[in-house]
Amino acid sequence: MDKEHPPSVEALQAGDREAYAQMVELYSPKIYRLALRMVDDPLEAEDVLQETFLNAFRAIQKFEGRSSLSTWLYRIATNQALMHLRKQSPTLFSVDEPIPNLDDPDQRYEIVDWCCLPEEEFMTTETQAQLKEAIQELSPALKTVFILRDLHHLTTRETAQVLDITESAVKTRLLRARLHLREALSSYFSERLKEPDNG
Amino acid sequence: MVEHESCQELLQGLSAYIDDEASETICREIEQHLEECDNCRIMLDTMRKTISLYQFADSADHLPSEIEARLLETLHIEDMLSKPSDDPSIETS
Numbered sequence: 173m174d175k176e177h178p179p180s181v182e183a184l185q186a187g188d189r190e191a192y193a194q195m196v197e198l199y200s201p202k203i204y205r206l207a208l209r210m211v212d213d214p215l216e217a218e219d220v221l222q223e224t225f226l227n228a229f230r231a232i233q234k235f236e237g238r239s240s241l242s243t244w245l246y247r248i249a250t251n252q253a254l255m256h257l258r259k260q261s262p263t264l265f266s267v268d269e270p271i272p273n274l275d276d277p278d279q280r281y282e283i284v285d286w287c288c289l290p291e292e293e294f295m296t297t298e299t300q301a302q303l304k305e306a307i308q309e310l311s312p313a314l315k316t317v318f319i320l321r322d323l324h325h326l327t328t329r330e331t332a333q334v335l336d337i338t339e340s341a342v343k344t345r346l347l348r349a350r351l352h353l354r355e356a357l358s359s360y361f362s363e364r365l366k367e368p369d370n371g
Numbered sequence: 372m373v374e375h376e377s378c379q380e381l382l383q384g385l386s387a388y389i390d391d392e393a394s395e396t397i398c399r400e401i402e403q404h405l406e407e408c409d410n411c412r413i414m415l416d417t418m419r420k421t422i423s424l425y426q427f428a429d430s431a432d433h434l435p436s437e438i439e440a441r442l443l444e445t446l447h448i449e450d451m452l453s454k455p456s457d458d459p460s461i462e463t464s
Contacts, residue, residue, distance in 0.1 A: 200442060214438075218441070
């Protein structure tokens with residue numbers, strides 16, 4: 173079985189079970205990582221993973237190939253993950269929440285050069301927990317774009333297709349997400365820099 | 372702090388610059404500004420570092436073999452392919 177290339181859509185639509193297995197083999201690690209980062213819970217991430225492929229198998233006949241197979245799967249997976257997030261926080265949830273204005277004159281940023289910290293500082297359990305906490309603070313709208321663009325390396329266009337938003341909205345959300353995460357880490361690391369060992 | 376007008380402009384173009392999607396003119400303007408503005412250079416460096424830390428952390432997450440096994444088991448349900456999709460979010464694109 174070819175584990176590095178996507179199966180043909182024709183084979184999938186013909187019910188070729190080897191093509192299904194090829195699709196699962198190729199995309200399940202990516203879909204699981206996406207789900208885990210989105211819902212932040214291994215059990216729920218497994219649910220998202222299973223629902224994604226079950227729904228993809230059931231809907232493959234409707235797939236017309238206007239996007240790539242991977243973009244189509246990402247779309248299904250993202251929708252499933254967003255549904256789980258909606259269940260987790262139904263009152264707080266809004267995918268289409270307004271994006272803060274970048275021109276806000278009151279916005280101030282933490283300017284601390286923490287890149288010079290020793291590499292082992294970035295690998296500590298505490299730092300890893302901080303990374304996790306900061307990304308979970310992002311709204312679903314920003315988190316999704318950050319995960320697709322920066323962690324899964326989808327293009328702006330592919331991300332726009334997955335989320336059914338404009339490319340301009342992808343760019344704005346990505347910048348907001350990156351700014352938020354940078355800010356969160358800057359606050360954290362600026363405290364670490366004040367510690368005597370890192371002086 | 373990012374206080375000057377040119378700093379605010381850099382902020383707007385920062386993502387595109389990092390992604391190599393900014394035009395040559397914008398790149399030149401940003402690079403010229405970065406030579407003069409330590410705060411914006413720090414902003415750029417720390418944003419790049421932020422992204423790389425997340426990419427490194429994410430690459431460490433693997434699909435556990437027991438989850439993969441349960442997935443494969445679930446997908447071998449015999450009547451799976453004959454069921455119509457019940458997910459309204461799935462479109463034909």
